[in-house]
Amino acid sequence: MTVVGGPTLPQERRLITPIPGPASQAIHARKLSAVARGVGTMLPVYVVAAGGGVLVDADGNSLIDFGSGIAVSTVGNSAPGVVSAVTDQVHAFTHTCFMITPYDGYIAVAEMLNRITPGAHEKRTALFNSGAEAVENAVKIARAFTRKPAVVAFDHAYHGRTNLTMAMTAKSAPYKSGFGPLAPEIYRAPLSYPFRDGGLDGVSAARRAIDVIDKQVGADNLAALVVEPIQGEGGFIVPATGFLPTLLDWCRANDVVFVADEVQTGFARTGTMFACDHEGLVPDLIVTAKGIAGGLPLSAVTGRAAIMEAPQAGGLGGTYGGNPLACAAALAVVDTIERDSLADRADAIGKTMFEQLSVLRAEDDRIGDVRGRGAMIALELVSPGTTDPDANLTKRVAAAAHSRGLVVLTCGTYGNVLRFLPPLSMPDHLLHEGLEVLAEIFREIR
Incomplete structure:
Protein backbone atom coordinates (compact mmCIF):
# COMPACT_ATOMS: atom_id res chain seq x y z
CA MET A 1 0.00 0.00 0.00
CA THR A 2 1.53 3.33 -1.07
CA VAL A 3 0.68 6.27 1.15
CA VAL A 4 2.18 9.74 1.20
CA GLY A 5 3.00 10.67 4.80
CA GLY A 6 3.60 13.83 6.70
CA PRO A 7 1.21 16.74 7.16
CA THR A 8 -0.29 16.23 3.67
CA LEU A 9 -2.30 13.25 4.94
CA PRO A 10 -6.06 13.79 5.11
CA GLN A 11 -6.82 14.84 8.68
CA GLU A 12 -9.68 12.48 9.35
CA ARG A 13 -10.61 9.46 11.42
CA ARG A 14 -11.36 6.71 8.93
CA LEU A 15 -12.19 3.10 9.74
CA ILE A 16 -12.14 0.71 6.78
CA THR A 17 -11.65 -2.52 8.74
CA PRO A 18 -11.96 -3.60 12.36
CA ILE A 19 -8.99 -2.57 14.48
CA PRO A 20 -6.59 -4.27 13.93
CA GLY A 21 -7.36 -5.14 10.33
CA PRO A 22 -6.24 -8.20 8.37
CA ALA A 23 -3.05 -6.62 7.01
CA SER A 24 -1.97 -5.52 10.49
CA GLN A 25 -2.85 -8.94 11.89
CA ALA A 26 -0.66 -10.61 9.28
CA ILE A 27 2.27 -8.36 10.15
CA HIS A 28 1.67 -8.94 13.85
CA ALA A 29 1.91 -12.69 13.31
CA ARG A 30 5.38 -12.08 11.90
CA LYS A 31 6.21 -9.93 14.93
CA LEU A 32 5.27 -12.75 17.31
CA SER A 33 7.58 -15.17 15.54
CA ALA A 34 10.51 -12.79 15.09
CA VAL A 35 10.58 -10.26 17.95
CA ALA A 36 11.29 -11.13 21.57
CA ARG A 37 8.07 -11.18 23.61
CA GLY A 38 9.56 -8.75 26.13
CA VAL A 39 9.09 -6.04 23.50
CA GLY A 40 5.38 -5.43 23.99
CA THR A 41 2.90 -3.80 21.64
CA MET A 42 -0.06 -1.87 23.04
CA LEU A 43 -2.08 -1.59 19.84
CA PRO A 44 -1.03 -3.90 16.97
CA VAL A 45 -1.96 -1.64 14.08
CA TYR A 46 1.08 -1.36 11.84
CA VAL A 47 1.66 2.21 10.72
CA VAL A 48 2.59 3.07 7.13
CA ALA A 49 2.21 6.86 7.31
CA ALA A 50 1.65 9.57 9.89
CA GLY A 51 1.33 13.32 10.03
CA GLY A 52 -0.69 16.17 11.47
CA GLY A 53 -2.87 14.40 14.02
CA VAL A 54 -3.32 10.98 12.38
CA LEU A 55 -1.69 7.57 12.01
CA VAL A 56 -2.50 5.50 8.92
CA ASP A 57 -2.17 1.72 9.18
CA ALA A 58 -1.49 -1.04 6.69
CA ASP A 59 -5.23 -1.56 6.15
CA GLY A 60 -5.84 2.09 5.28
CA ASN A 61 -7.44 2.98 8.60
CA SER A 62 -6.70 6.52 9.79
CA LEU A 63 -6.53 6.88 13.58
CA ILE A 64 -6.54 10.03 15.71
CA ASP A 65 -3.23 10.15 17.55
CA PHE A 66 -3.47 11.13 21.23
CA GLY A 67 -0.08 9.52 21.94
CA SER A 68 2.62 11.16 19.79
CA GLY A 69 4.77 8.04 20.16
CA ILE A 70 4.89 8.80 23.90
CA ALA A 71 5.52 12.54 23.51
CA VAL A 72 8.13 12.17 20.76
CA SER A 73 6.41 13.53 17.63
CA THR A 74 5.52 16.77 19.40
CA VAL A 75 5.92 18.98 16.31
CA GLY A 76 4.07 16.39 14.20
CA ASN A 77 5.22 13.32 12.35
CA SER A 78 7.40 14.07 9.31
CA ALA A 79 7.28 17.81 10.02
CA PRO A 80 8.54 19.61 6.88
CA GLY A 81 11.45 21.37 8.56
CA ASP A 340 5.26 28.53 15.04
CA SER A 341 4.74 29.43 18.74
CA LEU A 342 4.03 25.79 19.57
CA ALA A 343 4.22 26.34 23.33
CA ASP A 344 1.17 28.56 22.91
CA ARG A 345 -0.44 25.86 20.78
CA ALA A 346 0.18 23.31 23.54
CA ASP A 347 -1.43 25.65 26.03
CA ALA A 348 -4.49 26.05 23.78
CA ILE A 349 -4.79 22.28 23.30
CA GLY A 350 -4.56 21.81 27.07
CA LYS A 351 -7.29 24.34 27.78
CA THR A 352 -9.62 22.64 25.29
CA MET A 353 -8.92 19.19 26.70
CA PHE A 354 -9.16 20.26 30.33
CA GLU A 355 -12.45 22.07 29.75
CA GLN A 356 -14.14 19.19 27.95
CA LEU A 357 -12.76 16.48 30.22
CA SER A 358 -13.80 18.45 33.31
CA VAL A 359 -17.36 18.50 31.98
CA LEU A 360 -17.13 14.74 31.54
CA ARG A 361 -15.80 14.36 35.09
CA ALA A 362 -18.71 16.35 36.47
CA GLU A 363 -21.15 13.81 35.06
CA ASP A 364 -19.15 10.64 35.80
CA ASP A 365 -17.89 9.96 39.32
CA ARG A 366 -15.57 7.25 38.02
CA ILE A 367 -13.28 10.04 36.84
CA GLY A 368 -11.50 10.96 40.04
CA ASP A 369 -9.14 13.57 38.67
CA VAL A 370 -8.38 15.60 35.56
CA ARG A 371 -4.84 16.95 35.61
CA GLY A 372 -1.83 18.00 33.62
CA ARG A 373 -0.45 21.01 31.82
CA GLY A 374 -0.53 21.97 28.17
CA ALA A 375 -0.87 19.06 25.78
CA MET A 376 -0.09 16.60 28.59
CA ILE A 377 -3.42 15.78 30.21
CA ALA A 378 -4.64 12.74 32.14
CA LEU A 379 -7.72 11.20 33.72
CA GLU A 380 -7.37 9.11 36.87
CA LEU A 381 -10.14 6.52 37.04
CA VAL A 382 -11.53 5.22 40.33
CA SER A 383 -14.38 3.21 41.77
CA PRO A 384 -17.41 5.53 42.03
CA GLY A 385 -17.37 7.78 45.05
CA THR A 386 -13.90 6.67 46.20
CA THR A 387 -10.24 7.14 45.38
CA ASP A 388 -9.76 3.40 44.84
CA PRO A 389 -7.94 2.86 41.52
CA ASP A 390 -9.93 1.16 38.77
CA ALA A 391 -7.38 -0.35 36.41
CA ASN A 392 -9.99 -2.58 34.78
CA LEU A 393 -12.12 0.38 33.71
CA THR A 394 -9.01 2.08 32.37
CA LYS A 395 -8.21 -0.93 30.20
CA ARG A 396 -11.80 -1.12 28.94
CA VAL A 397 -11.92 2.55 27.99
CA ALA A 398 -8.54 2.38 26.25
CA ALA A 399 -9.55 -0.75 24.32
CA ALA A 400 -12.83 0.86 23.25
CA ALA A 401 -10.98 3.98 22.11
CA HIS A 402 -8.55 1.90 20.07
CA SER A 403 -11.39 0.00 18.41
CA ARG A 404 -12.92 3.32 17.34
CA GLY A 405 -9.75 4.73 15.87
CA LEU A 406 -8.47 6.82 18.77
CA VAL A 407 -4.97 6.09 20.08
CA VAL A 408 -4.76 6.72 23.83
CA LEU A 409 -2.16 5.58 26.35
CA THR A 410 -2.45 4.31 29.89
CA CYS A 411 -0.04 4.80 32.78
CA GLY A 412 0.18 5.18 36.55
CA THR A 413 1.51 3.09 39.40
CA TYR A 414 -1.96 1.58 39.80
CA GLY A 415 -2.63 1.25 36.05
CA ASN A 416 -5.66 3.51 36.31
CA VAL A 417 -4.63 6.63 34.40
CA LEU A 418 -5.54 7.52 30.82
CA ARG A 419 -2.98 9.91 29.39
CA PHE A 420 -3.25 12.14 26.36
CA LEU A 421 -0.27 13.53 24.42
CA PRO A 422 -1.59 14.84 21.09
CA PRO A 423 0.96 16.22 18.64
CA LEU A 424 0.94 20.01 18.55
CA SER A 425 0.24 19.76 14.82
CA MET A 426 -3.20 18.27 15.49
CA PRO A 427 -6.02 20.35 13.95
CA ASP A 428 -8.84 21.47 16.24
CA HIS A 429 -11.52 19.39 14.53
CA LEU A 430 -9.60 16.16 15.24
CA LEU A 431 -8.95 17.18 18.83
CA HIS A 432 -12.66 17.76 19.39
CA GLU A 433 -13.60 14.54 17.62
CA GLY A 434 -11.21 12.53 19.77
CA LEU A 435 -12.69 14.05 22.94
CA GLU A 436 -16.21 13.29 21.69
CA VAL A 437 -15.23 9.65 21.09
CA LEU A 438 -13.98 9.47 24.69
CA ALA A 439 -17.19 10.98 26.03
CA GLU A 440 -19.28 8.46 24.09
CA ILE A 441 -17.23 5.59 25.48
CA PHE A 442 -17.66 6.71 29.10
CA ARG A 443 -21.40 7.05 28.60
CA GLU A 444 -21.63 3.55 27.10
CA ILE A 445 -19.33 1.59 29.41
CA ARG A 446 -20.90 0.77 32.78
Missing part, protein backbone atom coordinates in the same frame (compact mmCIF):
# COMPACT_ATOMS: atom_id res chain seq x y z
CA VAL A 82 12.64 18.15 10.15
CA VAL A 83 12.35 16.17 6.91
CA SER A 84 14.28 18.81 5.00
CA ALA A 85 17.06 19.10 7.58
CA VAL A 86 17.51 15.34 7.92
CA THR A 87 17.45 14.83 4.15
CA ASP A 88 20.19 17.41 3.67
CA GLN A 89 22.29 15.76 6.41
CA VAL A 90 21.81 12.27 4.94
CA HIS A 91 23.26 13.53 1.67
CA ALA A 92 26.25 15.03 3.50
CA PHE A 93 27.14 12.16 5.88
CA THR A 94 25.34 9.89 8.33
CA HIS A 95 28.01 9.20 10.97
CA THR A 96 31.60 9.85 11.93
CA CYS A 97 31.39 9.60 15.78
CA PHE A 98 31.77 12.97 17.45
CA MET A 99 34.47 11.57 19.73
CA ILE A 100 36.63 10.68 16.72
CA THR A 101 36.07 13.28 14.00
CA PRO A 102 33.57 15.85 15.26
CA TYR A 103 31.09 18.01 13.36
CA ASP A 104 29.34 21.32 13.81
CA GLY A 105 25.80 19.95 14.29
CA TYR A 106 26.60 18.54 17.74
CA ILE A 107 27.99 21.88 18.87
CA ALA A 108 25.00 23.75 17.43
CA VAL A 109 22.59 21.53 19.41
CA ALA A 110 24.62 22.08 22.58
CA GLU A 111 24.55 25.84 21.99
CA MET A 112 20.81 25.71 21.39
CA LEU A 113 20.13 23.75 24.59
CA ASN A 114 22.40 26.02 26.61
CA ARG A 115 20.30 28.92 25.33
CA ILE A 116 16.75 27.61 25.80
CA THR A 117 17.00 25.61 29.05
CA PRO A 118 16.13 27.42 32.30
CA GLY A 119 18.63 29.87 33.74
CA ALA A 120 21.03 32.45 32.35
CA HIS A 121 24.15 30.95 33.95
CA GLU A 122 27.03 29.45 31.99
CA LYS A 123 26.14 25.94 30.80
CA ARG A 124 27.54 22.93 29.05
CA THR A 125 25.73 20.08 27.26
CA ALA A 126 26.53 16.45 26.45
CA LEU A 127 24.48 14.44 23.95
CA PHE A 128 23.37 10.82 24.16
CA ASN A 129 20.78 8.53 22.56
CA SER A 130 17.90 7.84 24.95
CA GLY A 131 16.26 9.34 28.00
CA ALA A 132 17.52 6.53 30.22
CA GLU A 133 21.07 7.00 28.97
CA ALA A 134 20.87 10.73 29.69
CA VAL A 135 19.50 10.16 33.21
CA GLU A 136 22.28 7.70 33.90
CA ASN A 137 24.87 10.20 32.73
CA ALA A 138 23.33 12.95 34.84
CA VAL A 139 23.90 10.71 37.87
CA LYS A 140 27.50 10.08 36.78
CA ILE A 141 28.09 13.81 36.42
CA ALA A 142 26.54 14.59 39.82
CA ARG A 143 28.65 11.91 41.51
CA ALA A 144 31.80 13.18 39.84
CA PHE A 145 31.05 16.72 40.98
CA THR A 146 30.00 16.03 44.58
CA ARG A 147 32.15 12.96 45.26
CA LYS A 148 29.09 11.50 46.98
CA PRO A 149 27.37 8.20 46.05
CA ALA A 150 23.66 8.34 46.87
CA VAL A 151 20.76 9.29 44.59
CA VAL A 152 17.18 10.06 45.59
CA ALA A 153 14.25 9.46 43.26
CA PHE A 154 10.55 9.66 44.09
CA ASP A 155 7.49 7.51 44.48
CA HIS A 156 5.80 6.78 41.13
CA ALA A 157 8.93 7.85 39.23
CA TYR A 158 9.95 6.49 35.85
CA HIS A 159 13.50 7.15 34.64
CA GLY A 160 14.25 4.28 32.24
CA ARG A 161 15.13 0.62 31.73
CA THR A 162 18.92 0.45 32.13
CA ASN A 163 20.19 -1.15 35.32
CA LEU A 164 20.68 2.16 37.12
CA THR A 165 17.48 3.78 35.86
CA MET A 166 15.47 0.64 36.63
CA ALA A 167 16.54 1.09 40.22
CA MET A 168 15.41 4.71 40.07
CA THR A 169 12.06 3.75 38.54
CA ALA A 170 9.41 3.06 41.18
CA LYS A 171 7.08 0.57 39.52
CA SER A 172 8.24 -3.05 39.57
CA ALA A 173 6.17 -4.76 36.87
CA PRO A 174 6.95 -4.77 34.03
CA TYR A 175 10.03 -2.57 34.33
CA LYS A 176 12.09 -4.28 37.06
CA SER A 177 10.61 -7.71 37.80
CA GLY A 178 13.14 -10.46 37.28
CA PHE A 179 15.99 -8.16 36.28
CA GLY A 180 17.83 -7.77 39.61
CA PRO A 181 20.07 -7.25 41.37
CA LEU A 182 19.58 -3.54 40.86
CA ALA A 183 22.11 -0.75 41.21
CA PRO A 184 22.86 0.26 44.81
CA GLU A 185 22.70 3.64 46.57
CA ILE A 186 19.28 4.52 45.13
CA TYR A 187 16.73 5.81 47.65
CA ARG A 188 13.10 6.83 47.36
CA ALA A 189 11.19 9.76 48.83
CA PRO A 190 7.44 10.53 48.84
CA LEU A 191 6.14 12.71 46.02
CA SER A 192 3.52 15.43 46.22
CA TYR A 193 0.42 13.74 44.75
CA PRO A 194 -2.45 16.20 45.25
CA PHE A 195 -5.22 13.75 44.37
CA ARG A 196 -4.03 11.32 47.05
CA ASP A 197 -2.40 13.64 49.60
CA GLY A 198 -5.51 14.66 51.52
CA GLY A 199 -5.00 18.37 50.94
CA LEU A 200 -1.30 18.47 51.83
CA ASP A 201 0.21 21.60 50.30
CA GLY A 202 3.39 21.56 48.25
CA VAL A 203 5.72 23.01 50.87
CA SER A 204 4.52 20.55 53.50
CA ALA A 205 4.87 17.67 51.04
CA ALA A 206 8.44 18.75 50.31
CA ARG A 207 9.25 18.90 54.02
CA ARG A 208 7.86 15.38 54.37
CA ALA A 209 10.19 14.21 51.58
CA ILE A 210 13.18 16.05 53.07
CA ASP A 211 12.53 14.43 56.44
CA VAL A 212 12.68 10.99 54.80
CA ILE A 213 15.87 11.93 52.94
CA ASP A 214 17.54 13.26 56.08
CA LYS A 215 16.73 10.12 58.04
CA GLN A 216 17.35 7.47 55.40
CA VAL A 217 20.20 8.97 53.37
CA GLY A 218 21.67 12.13 54.82
CA ALA A 219 22.71 15.12 52.75
CA ASP A 220 26.40 14.36 53.33
CA ASN A 221 25.95 11.16 51.31
CA LEU A 222 23.62 12.49 48.65
CA ALA A 223 24.96 13.36 45.19
CA ALA A 224 21.69 14.08 43.39
CA LEU A 225 17.97 14.44 43.77
CA VAL A 226 16.30 13.43 40.49
CA VAL A 227 12.69 14.43 39.89
CA GLU A 228 10.24 14.76 37.02
CA PRO A 229 8.57 18.21 37.24
CA ILE A 230 5.44 16.41 36.03
CA GLN A 231 5.63 12.66 36.27
CA GLY A 232 5.16 10.72 33.07
CA GLU A 233 4.69 6.96 33.39
CA GLY A 234 3.82 7.44 37.06
CA GLY A 235 0.51 9.02 36.14
CA PHE A 236 1.01 12.61 34.88
CA ILE A 237 1.19 13.72 38.50
CA VAL A 238 1.60 17.49 38.85
CA PRO A 239 3.14 18.23 42.28
CA ALA A 240 1.42 20.86 44.39
CA THR A 241 2.73 24.41 44.02
CA GLY A 242 5.81 24.94 46.15
CA PHE A 243 6.92 21.30 46.27
CA LEU A 244 9.67 21.57 43.67
CA PRO A 245 11.02 25.00 44.70
CA THR A 246 11.27 23.85 48.32
CA LEU A 247 13.26 20.79 47.28
CA LEU A 248 15.49 22.94 45.09
CA ASP A 249 16.22 25.32 47.98
CA TRP A 250 17.12 22.38 50.20
CA CYS A 251 19.46 20.98 47.54
CA ARG A 252 21.19 24.35 47.20
CA ALA A 253 21.69 24.56 50.96
CA ASN A 254 23.10 21.03 51.19
CA ASP A 255 25.36 20.74 48.13
CA VAL A 256 23.06 18.28 46.41
CA VAL A 257 22.68 18.41 42.62
CA PHE A 258 19.05 19.03 41.61
CA VAL A 259 18.31 17.11 38.41
CA ALA A 260 15.10 17.80 36.48
CA ASP A 261 14.09 14.85 34.30
CA GLU A 262 12.23 16.57 31.45
CA VAL A 263 12.36 13.62 29.08
CA GLN A 264 8.57 13.56 28.68
CA THR A 265 7.72 17.16 29.58
CA GLY A 266 10.28 19.05 27.53
CA PHE A 267 10.07 21.01 24.28
CA ALA A 268 6.76 22.89 24.54
CA ARG A 269 4.76 19.87 25.67
CA THR A 270 3.37 21.52 28.82
CA GLY A 271 2.68 24.97 27.38
CA THR A 272 6.15 26.31 28.14
CA MET A 273 9.42 25.18 26.62
CA PHE A 274 10.11 23.19 29.79
CA ALA A 275 7.87 22.20 32.69
CA CYS A 276 10.36 23.81 35.10
CA ASP A 277 9.37 27.17 33.65
CA HIS A 278 5.92 26.99 35.26
CA GLU A 279 7.41 27.65 38.70
CA GLY A 280 10.56 29.44 37.59
CA LEU A 281 12.77 26.50 38.54
CA VAL A 282 16.40 26.60 37.48
CA PRO A 283 17.76 23.06 37.95
CA ASP A 284 21.45 22.29 38.22
CA LEU A 285 21.10 19.67 35.49
CA ILE A 286 18.20 19.13 33.08
CA VAL A 287 17.71 15.88 31.17
CA THR A 288 15.94 15.96 27.81
CA ALA A 289 15.01 13.45 25.10
CA LYS A 290 11.75 12.30 23.41
CA GLY A 291 10.43 15.49 21.76
CA ILE A 292 13.93 16.83 21.14
CA ALA A 293 14.47 15.43 17.63
CA GLY A 294 11.13 14.67 15.99
CA GLY A 295 11.47 10.91 16.24
CA LEU A 296 15.21 10.44 15.82
CA PRO A 297 17.11 9.05 18.83
CA LEU A 298 18.73 11.88 20.76
CA SER A 299 18.99 12.93 24.39
CA ALA A 300 20.96 15.45 26.38
CA VAL A 301 22.19 16.53 29.78
CA THR A 302 22.50 20.29 30.10
CA GLY A 303 23.62 22.09 33.20
CA ARG A 304 25.83 24.41 35.17
CA ALA A 305 29.26 24.55 33.62
CA ALA A 306 31.13 23.75 36.84
CA ILE A 307 29.04 20.60 37.38
CA MET A 308 29.12 19.45 33.76
CA GLU A 309 32.90 19.89 33.61
CA ALA A 310 33.50 17.60 36.62
CA PRO A 311 33.94 14.29 34.73
CA GLN A 312 37.38 13.68 33.26
CA ALA A 313 37.95 14.00 29.51
CA GLY A 314 36.67 10.81 27.89
CA GLY A 315 34.38 10.05 30.84
CA LEU A 316 31.24 10.90 28.87
CA GLY A 317 30.18 9.91 25.39
CA GLY A 318 29.15 6.98 23.23
CA THR A 319 29.47 5.84 19.65
CA TYR A 320 26.13 7.23 18.49
CA GLY A 321 25.68 10.07 20.98
CA GLY A 322 24.74 13.23 19.08
CA ASN A 323 24.38 11.44 15.75
CA PRO A 324 24.47 14.04 12.93
CA LEU A 325 21.02 13.12 11.60
CA ALA A 326 19.47 13.49 15.05
CA CYS A 327 21.27 16.78 15.60
CA ALA A 328 19.94 18.16 12.32
CA ALA A 329 16.44 17.08 13.36
CA ALA A 330 16.77 18.67 16.81
CA LEU A 331 17.77 22.04 15.39
CA ALA A 332 14.77 21.90 13.04
CA VAL A 333 12.42 20.87 15.86
CA VAL A 334 13.34 23.81 18.08
CA ASP A 335 13.21 26.18 15.09
CA THR A 336 9.68 24.90 14.39
CA ILE A 337 8.61 25.29 18.03
CA GLU A 338 9.89 28.85 18.20
CA ARG A 339 8.77 29.96 14.73
